[in-house]
Amino acid sequence: MSQIKGFLKKFLLMFFLIFSMIPISIAEEQSVDEFISQMKNALEQKNIPAYLDCFSSKIRKIEEELINTIFDVSEMDSVAVFKAYKKTETQDDATLSVKILFQNSYSVLIEAWRLALEKMDGRWQVTEKKVTGSINNLYRLKIPSERxxxxxxxxxxxxxxxxxxxxxxxxxxxxxxxxxxxxxxxxxxxxxxxxxxxxxxxxxxxxxxxxxxxxxxxxxxxxxxxxxxxxxxxxxxxxxxxxxxxxxxxxxxxxxxxxxxxxxxxxxxxxxxxxxxxxxxxxxxxxxxxxxxxxxxxxxxxxxxxxxxxxxxxxxxxxxxxTPSVDKNEKRLFISFGQKFDVSNYQIDIAFNPEKFYFSGKAKVELESKIDSLSALKFKLHPDLEILRITDEDKNELFYTKDDFRKTLYIYFLHPPSRNKKASIEIFYRGKIEPPELTADVISLAQYEVTYKRSRIDKSFLYSQSSYWYPVPPGEDYFTARVKIIVPPEYSVISSGKLIEQSELKGLEKVEEIEKTGFSVNVFETKKPVKYLSFIVGKFKKIKETSAPLPLELFCTSNVDSKNNDIFEQIKDILEFYESRFGPYPFEKLSIVRRVWSYSGGHSPPSFIVLNELPRFPEEIRLIRRSSPVDLSHWKEYFLAHEIAHQWWGQGVAWDSYHDHWISEGLAQFSAVLYLREKYGERAFSNILKKFSRWIEKKSEWGPITMGSRISYFDFEAYQSIIYNKTSLVLNMLKDFLGEDLFFKGIREFFMLNRYSAASTDDFYQTIIETSGRDLKPFFKNWFESYHLPEVKVSKTVEKRAEGFLLNLKITQQKELFVFPLWIEWMENGNKVKKKLIIDRKVKDFSFELRTKPDKIKVNPDHAVPGKFFK
Structure with missing residues (x-):
């Protein structure tokens, strides 16, 4: 026994002697995380010798010169290391990416480094450092300073x-x-x-x-x-x-x-x-x-x-x-920089909690560079959304900045794509966004004041362009998309594009996701380009659907009067009417969502429409009717016709700048009036024209049509009167001036030329002039670009002739020259006679030979031309 103990003592002594001879660097293998911590601490403490020990002897001298230049020449006095992560790692090799923030009292330098590591004697060292991106034009501004x-x-x-x-x-x-x-x-x-x-x-x-x-x-x-x-x-x-x-x-x-x-x-x-x-x-x-x-x-x-x-x-x-006026001898230089990049596709996955207004998800953005070196991207994003990370297609984490005041996100590439090069990024984000009361694309038309209300309004949640619930590209960029939206099982989702997949969340592995078991997964795809993405979540019931020739769906909240079963036929009738005049419907399907809401009106994102209906109150409620320039709800199809028209005007074709806002709202209003005329006849049409003219004459001074949405900042009724109603009357005059065939030929051509893009007022002018072969510049100039209206003196005489009567009319424009068609009406032998005059000069005379004496002569009987007409 004593011999065994002696042997063990000798063995253990020899073991420890041998082990003690092993180099400590091998005995204590350094992990990559430990190396990162070592380098981070050394650099942030400005311990240059310790920092340089992290580099191999081959590049240590070069790195010493570089880091000293930053601290000594660029005068940076502090540094912070951020977001270190491993890209690849084997037993003896690794690649890291880190972001470094150097700063002094007034400036910063941000660099992205890619570090190649090798293990030497059990310790990691940098064998290659590459600066993959840098930003050196940002400053730490301060007032007051010493000056x-x-x-x-x-x-x-x-x-x-x-x-x-x-x-x-x-x-x-x-x-x-x-x-x-x-x-x-x-x-x-x-x-x-x-x-x-x-x-x-x-x-x-x-x-x-x-x-x-x-x-x-x-x-x-x-x-x-x-x-x-x-x-x-x-x-x-x-x-x-x-x-x-x-x-x-x-x-x-x-x-x-x-x-x-x-x-x-x-x-x-x-x-x-x-x-x-x-x-x-x-x-x-x-x-x-x-x-x-x-x-x-x-x-x-x-x-x-x-x-x-x-x-x-x-x-x-x-x-x-x-733009300020310049001297006649000066030439103004206007540079159009155009789009720096074009978004081609979105792939968005989000989970949405309606009760908390909470989003979590990611957005993959596929794009193409339109400049030689695309160093940065600019998007609109709601400031309450927290960005978790942004990566490029190689999974490199990208640096970004935010301008919360302007709801703008800037993303900086490590490897800027060259012209026409495709690239993609992924943005992971979460946060709470309450649905905005109003949307940017259509006007909420509050036609009633509610003095007392007990009616229940079913909750629904609409997120559209102005919500910035995903990274929205600048300008009117069109793209395709695939959007996955996950909501609690009691809710339904309607979104842009066709619903291509619907399922239930099952078998979740992460503990924090177990509560989402049974949630509804809805995948929508837009193959026709859209200018923005929208969705609405609510407790909707599908009332009716058809699949051909265009897939149509009708959804309602529980408190909508679903007895109005003819709305589906109205939708089909309106679509057929518009297609015959403007061209094919521009999207894959059309979903209509009817909901009870606190104000009437609607919203028309690509391929679906939300119609707001006022509550049906019990006897104790009282509604007070309010006047509105655009209220045509006397004709029940008005709101529906206006919103469906937006699928062509505002969605199929967008407006380029605020000057061109009429392309959305004015053309939609004109389209709705066209349909109401077709449906209800000339008497209804005359009443609409008269109403529009009254409001235009009352509000015209607030600006021309091309002042667009700016008018709404000063007088909302003026905005409606001018952008909706004046545009509608002007387009009706243009139709009468050219004749229906030429006019609708031009409208269809304008739509096809600009489909899935943003059009300007000048684009409209050019298309109509080219298709009609007429010089329409005088017409466009004063009707679209001036807030003035015609002031017209009308002189008329009736002369007795041997074989009847001669009706003489003299039309004199007192101020600016306007070009317009002017309708004249009179009674002859108990029959109504209507003639169209083309007014294209300051003074113009007309004569009509009649067999019998004309009676009840009316100039501009329907007020189709707004302005002052007097004897």
């Missing part, structure tokens, strides 16, 4: 605006060698006079003066270095003491905090801090508060289609938007 002075005068003079401050304190920004921001306190004065007559008219409507003058309390300015040199003059007094109190500094700081995030700033996704970029060229922004006018923002964007804008914060509206 502050009191001056006798500062004058900011630019285009149509002049701002002056006397005895002013100027707080400069902290960016060395660049002038990019000022905050001014003192006795200020504003003078603003738009060089555009139409914009002067807008000021006069709002402020009763065509110029703005006011005393200012302060101003916050952002601009480029060249703008500062060319447009800002400072007069100093050498003998004046530079007295600036702490109270002045505190006020400057509070104003800076208020305004900083509004312009030229983004939120850094690495640490959530705000970063600023420098305005380029002559871009400039002035924020100021007047004693009478309140808070306004003046923005100048050179080379934009409209360079100057003036925005009022209190009422959240654009006051002016225009």
């Amino acid at each position: 502050v002075e009191r001056v006798r005068l500062i004058e900011i003079k630019h285009v149509d605006i002049k701002i002056t401050f006397e005895d002013a304190i100027i707080f400069y920004d902290n960016i060395p060698a660049h002038e990019t921001a000022l905050l001014i306190l003192g006795k200020g004065h504003l003078f603003f006079s738009p060089s555009s007559p139409l914009e002067k008219h807008q000021l006069e409507l709002i402020y009763k003066k065509n110029i703005l003058q006011d005393r200012l309390k302060y101003a916050y300015l952002r601009f480029s270095d060249s703008f500062f040199k060319d447009n800002i003059k400072i007069i100093r007094e050498d003998d004046k003491e530079n007295l600036v109190t702490q109270a002045d500094k505190n006020r400057a700081y509070s104003l800076f905090v208020k305004y900083y995030s509004r312009s030229f700033t983004v939120k850094n996704s690495l640490n959530g801090g705000l970063l600023s970029f420098l305005p380029e060229g002559n871009r400039a922004l002035f924020e100021f508060e007047g004693r009478k006018i309140g808070e306004l923002t003046y923005i100048f964007s050179p080379f934009a289609e409209e360079e100057v804008s003036l925005y009022q914060w209190k009422k959240e509206r654009v006051i002016n938007l225009y």
Whole structure:
């Protein structure tokens, strides 16, 4: 026994002696995570020797020069390492990607590194470092900085605006060698006079003066270095003491905090801090508060289609938007940069909890570069959505920034795609979004005031273009999509595109997903391009459907009066009517959702329509009818006809800018009126024309048709009267002027040429002129681009002739020349006679030889031409 014990002691002693001879580096194998932590700690502590120990001897000297350049030459004084992750790993090799944030008091440098690792003696070392992306044009702007002075005068003079401050304190920004921001306190004065007559008219409507003058309390300015040199003059007094109190500094700081995030700033996704970029060229922004006018923002964007804008914060509206007039000898340079990228397809998977308004999911975006090097992407996304990560097609995690104020997301490629190169990204996100009350694409038409209400409204949740529930491309980009929406089993989903798959969630493996067992999975596919994606969730019942020639579906909430069974036939009748005039229906199917809602009207996203119906109240409820310029609900098909028309106008063809908004709402209104005329006859049509004319004559001064949605900021009834009703009358006049065959030939051609794209007013002009072969520029100019209406004197005489009577008419336009068809009506032998006159000159004479004396002569009997007609 003692021999055995002696043997064991010798064995154990020999074992420990041998083990102690093994190098510690082999005994303690380093993991990749431990290496990341080692490098991160060394770099963040600026322990350069320890950091360089992470690199192989072959590249250590090169890395030492690079890192010293960043700290010494670029003067970065701190660093943070973010989002390290392993891309590939074997026993002796690994690849890492990390993001590095270098910064000092005024600037940042963000780099993405790809590191190739090899294991040497049990420890990982970097054998190759590649900078796959960098951003070095972002700054940490601050006011007040050390630079502050009191001056006798500062004058900011630019285009149509002049701002002056006397005895002013100027707080400069902290960016060395660049002038990019000022905050001014003192006795200020504003003078603003738009060089555009139409914009002067807008000021006069709002402020009763065509110029703005006011005393200012302060101003916050952002601009480029060249703008500062060319447009800002400072007069100093050498003998004046530079007295600036702490109270002045505190006020400057509070104003800076208020305004900083509004312009030229983004939120850094690495640490959530705000970063600023420098305005380029002559871009400039002035924020100021007047004693009478309140808070306004003046923005100048050179080379934009409209360079100057003036925005009022209190009422959240654009006051002016225009390009300043230039001297006759000057030529204005307008550069259209076009789309930087084109989205071709979305693949979206989301889970939606209606009770909490909660989204979670991912969006894969497939796109194509339209420029030589696409370094960044820009999308609209709701600011309440938290981004979990964004990856490229190689699963590299991408850096991004957010402008929450403008609901904008910027994504930066590690490898910028070249022109015509296809790429894709995936965005993982979650968050709570309450469905907006109103949608951007159609007007909610509140036709009633409810004084007392007990009726139950079934919950439904509509998410459309203005919700930004997925990353929305800038502009009117058309794309195809596949959308998977998961909702609780008691809810139904209707979305853009055809429902191609419906199932139930089963067999979930993750504990946190068990509660979703039994949830409804709905997959929709759009093969015809759409300009945005929408969906509605609710407790809907499918009432009826057909599959040919166009798949149609009708859904209702439980409290909708489902006895109106003829609505399905109405839908088919309206579709057939529109196809005969505008061309084929542009999408795969049409779903109609009827719901009881607090206001009437509807919304028409691609391939489905939501119709709001007012509650049917018991006896104790009282409804009060309200007047509305666009209310044609006396004819029950109106809302349905208007919303179906949007599948052509607004969806099949989009509008390019706010000037062209009539292409959606005006053409939809015109289409609905066409259908009502077909359905109910000339008497109904005459009543509609008269109503439209009354409202147009009442509201026309608020702007021309091409002022578009801007009119709604000032007078909503004016917006409806002009964009909906005036457009409808003008198109009806154009139809009468050209004749139905030529007119609808032009309309069909316009639709086909611009289908699945955004069209402009000029596109419409050109198409109608080319298809008709007529010079229509005088017609378009005053009817679309002027807020004036015709003022017409009508003189008429009836002469007795040997063989009957001669009716003489003299049409004299008192002011601007308008081109229009004018209908004349009279009774002859008990029969109504109607003639069309073409008015294309300031003075025009007409004569009609009649067998019997005309009676009850009426000029413009249906008020088809809005304006003043007098004897």
